[in-house]
Amino acid sequence: MPRNRGMLTQELNISRRTSRRHEGFTLSERHIVSKEEQGLSQETQWMIAVRDKRDKAAFAALFDHFAPRLKGFVMRTGTSAAQAEEVVQDVMLTVWRRAETFDPHRAQVSAWIYQITRNRQIDVMRKENRPVPEALKEEPGLEPDAGQIMAVEQEAGLLRKALSTLNCDQRAIIEKAYLGELTHQEISTQTGLPLGTIKSRIRLGLERLRHELKDLSR
Amino acid sequence: MSGITHHTPDSMLAAYAAGTLPHPFAIVVAAHISMCATCRASLEAHQAVGGLVLEDTQCTALTDGLKSATLAMLDDVVIPDPVFEADGIFPGPLVQALKGRAPQWKKLGMGVRQDIIQADRSGSVRLLYIPPGQAVPDHGHNGLELTLVLQGSFHDETGTFGVGDLEVADETLDHTPIAGGDIPCICLAATDAPLRFHALIPRLLQPLFRI
Ligand SMILES: [Zn+2]
Numbered sequence: 001m002p003r004n005r006g007m008l009t010q011e012l013n014i015s016r017r018t019s020r021r022h023e024g025f026t027l028s029e030r031h032i033v034s035k036e037e038q039g040l041s042q043e044t045q046w047m048i049a050v051r052d053k054r055d056k057a058a059f060a061a062l063f064d065h066f067a068p069r070l071k072g073f074v075m076r077t078g079t080s081a082a083q084a085e086e087v088v089q090d091v092m093l094t095v096w097r098r099a100e101t102f103d104p105h106r107a108q109v110s111a112w113i114y115q116i117t118r119n120r121q122i123d124v125m126r127k128e129n130r131p132v133p134e135a136l137k138e139e140p141g142l143e144p145d146a147g148q149i150m151a152v153e154q155e156a157g158l159l160r161k162a163l164s165t166l167n168c169d170q171r172a173i174i175e176k177a178y179l180g181e182l183t184h185q186e187i188s189t190q191t192g193l194p195l196g197t198i199k200s201r202i203r204l205g206l207e208r209l210r211h212e213l214k215d216l217s218r
Numbered sequence: 219m220s221g222i223t224h225h226t227p228d229s230m231l232a233a234y235a236a237g238t239l240p241h242p243f244a245i246v247v248a249a250h251i252s253m254c255a256t257c258r259a260s261l262e263a264h265q266a267v268g269g270l271v272l273e274d275t276q277c278t279a280l281t282d283g284l285k286s287a288t289l290a291m292l293d294d295v296v297i298p299d300p301v302f303e304a305d306g307i308f309p310g311p312l313v314q315a316l317k318g319r320a321p322q323w324k325k326l327g328m329g330v331r332q333d334i335i336q337a338d339r340s341g342s343v344r345l346l347y348i349p350p351g352q353a354v355p356d357h358g359h360n361g362l363e364l365t366l367v368l369q370g371s372f373h374d375e376t377g378t379f380g381v382g383d384l385e386v387a388d389e390t391l392d393h394t395p396i397a398g399g400d401i402p403c404i405c406l407a408a409t410d411a412p413l414r415f416h417a418l419i420p421r422l423l424q425p426l427f428r429i
């Protein structure tokens with residue numbers, strides 16, 4: 001158990017190490033907030049309940065939210081409805097079985113499920129497991145950091161806003177790229193990909209990583 | 219790992235997240251991400267965008283019973299997929315590609331050795347062992363070559379590459395990598411086309427030697 005998980009389901013203890021400023025609003029040290037107050041999305045709350053409490057009702061809620069979208073997502077890459085449902089079932093079972101690898105400090109739920117889904121689709125195609133980066137080894141007893149979790153969600157909101165301002169052509173290129181319909185050469189030559197908009201998301205992730213990795217010698 | 223100065227191009231990270239990077243490159247990129255916080259954070263940003271595309275996808279009605287069938291499987295006992303961890307200088311994705319075996323070095327001449335891990339139509343991935351100060355025979359590329367330093371260092375016409383650095387060389391780069399002076403340089407290298415060596419072996423023989 002890499003993190004003190006139990007705490008998240010009750011209340012979130014803001015990290016004592018730093019006070020964070022995000023979107024013009026500061027969380028003071030030792031400030032304790034309930035999950036309602038700091039506005040985690042429902043999906044994140046469900047996922048934390050699945051991970052920490054093995055909550056089947058929360059899993060059912062996640063299924064209702066994501067499975068119909070996943071089916072549409074998988075079918076857009078030319079997969080039949082029946083095969084798509086097999087992938088959906090595999091992905092949702094992975095969500096349940098690998099829940100401990102969900103880290104709300106690092107990803108919003110949809111980002112985590114997105115990668116599981118693409119990995120699954122590629123594994124089915126290649127009939128072998130995709131190479132995946134090593135999992136991070138976290139310091140034992142590291143407390144959940146509500147400021148970071150909230151920042152990840154807010155950043156997703158900002159990204160969504162940035163994507164919504166794209167014109168149809170740019171939006172179509174983004175969708176094609178992340179649905180796996182463009183090669184890396186095509187992605188590098190398509191000017192419509194607004195990679196600039198992900199820069200602050202990268203900074204956010206890097207800040208957290210530096211924090212997590214500072215004691216690791218590797 | 220700090221001190222990494224040569225990273226994965228953003229287009230490759232996006233393609234890696236989406237699963238469209240050719241398999242040999244995906245192994246090297248996954249290995250680099252295992253060593254590089256910067257590229258891990260970038261990958262997470264791409265995953266975030268992918269997640270938004272997923273969230274914005276229109277719902278498609280599910281077959282009756284899919285949900286109940288899935289819920290009924292939650293308590294099934296399953297054997298988890300193996301998790302591959304780093305082994306010495308070898309990052310987890312390389313350990314995975316080697317399927318747990320130790321490197322089997324084959325001599326390439328002048329002290330240079332290689333272990334071809336995979337080679338098929340999508341390209342090849344191999345380990346290279348270069349003695350200190352030794353040049354890798356001058357070679358160009360038909361396609362793209364990714365080289366990740368696992369031990370030691372090398373330098374070529376474009377710069378110096380230390381542990382964790384990733385060189386991306388396209389067909390326009392005709393370079394001569396030379397290992398640094400202290401310890402042998404060990405690299406993980408992937409191409410999406412056969413290499414063409416100028417000096418070592420005539421091109422006609424290349425299929426025989428699979429280089
Ligand atoms: Zn990097």
